[in-house]
Amino acid sequence: MGNIFAFLLRHHKFFVFIILEGIGFSLVVNYNKDQGSAFYRSTNEISGLAYKGIGNLKYYFHLQEVNDSLMAENARLRAKMLNALYFDTAKPKTITDTIVKQRYTFIPCNVVNNSVTNMNNYLTLGAGENMGIGNHLGVVTTSGIVGITRNVSKHFASVLSILHKDFTVSAQILENKQIGTVTWNGFDPDIVVMKDVPLNVKITKGMHVVTSPYSDLFPTGSSVGIVTKYEANHNDANYTIYIKLSTDMRNINKVYVVSNLMREEKIKTETIPVSK
DSSP: OHHHHHHHHHTHHHHHHHHHHHHHHHHHHHHOHHHHHHHHHHHHHHHHHHHHHHHHHHHHHTHHHHHHHHHHHHHHHHTTSGGGEEEOTTSOTTOGGGTEEEOEEEEEEEEEEEOOSSSEEEEEESOOGGGTOOSSOEEEOSSSEEEEEEEEOSSOEEEEEEEETTOOEEEEETTTOOEEEEEOOSSOTTEEEEEEEETTSOOOTTOEEEEOTTOSSSOTTOEEEEEEEEEEETTTTEEEEEEEESSOTTSOOEEEEEEETTHHHHHHHHOOOOOO
16 A cells, blocks of 8 residues: 555656646536537547447357348248249139148258268258258258258258269259259269250250259259250260359358158158058
8 A cells, every 4th residue: 555655656746737637628628619529529439439349349249149040030031932832722712822831941050060072972960850850851051952961860960962972853954944863973062963964955054953843852943053064975865964053062051951841741642552
């Protein structure tokens, strides 16, 4: 305590000067309109910048919460898109509010692991049975398709990537509705290959490839990519079409797991009973 008093006594002239300056500044600001206005404008500007900085800092720490909220809202909106619904033609067409029914639902998930450099690539999602995710469900981003769920635990799910030798999906060229099969040839993680398209079909670069109505894991019209080049195979009279993926498979953080609410019914209908 004695050291504090000694310090104040030793520097008392400086502190008296600061106090007098403060009093003088206060008198100038409070009793002179122009100076006071300039001071308060400057103060507001500085405090505004400070509050903006604090707000940005708070926003940064709440980005995950905001992002999760946006993902949930996007999932809800995707479920309302036309390709996520179906028209029940058995209903009287005059009752328009009961004709359209839900076919696909979308579950937002974080990607916690991803590979693109192997022949057989997988993703791992940070959600599983706890979020209603099961085996053999489609996985998409806002850009395009990603893969199919393979193994699911309570809190995680592995996804067979589109960059996997066993991945196939029925697709169609949007401009001419020609259907083919999309696979990966194991080379470029940006490029997949479409086959089974006959040579009599007109193909040009820039055509859009989307999932076909024959794919029950993805809503019809989900983006696959854009045609970059094509080659004629005269041995089987089909094209090999190279497609640049809509989804950047190297940079995936958020995905949606697609659940087809009618898939089990379709599989059951297509199953042929074994005769005894």
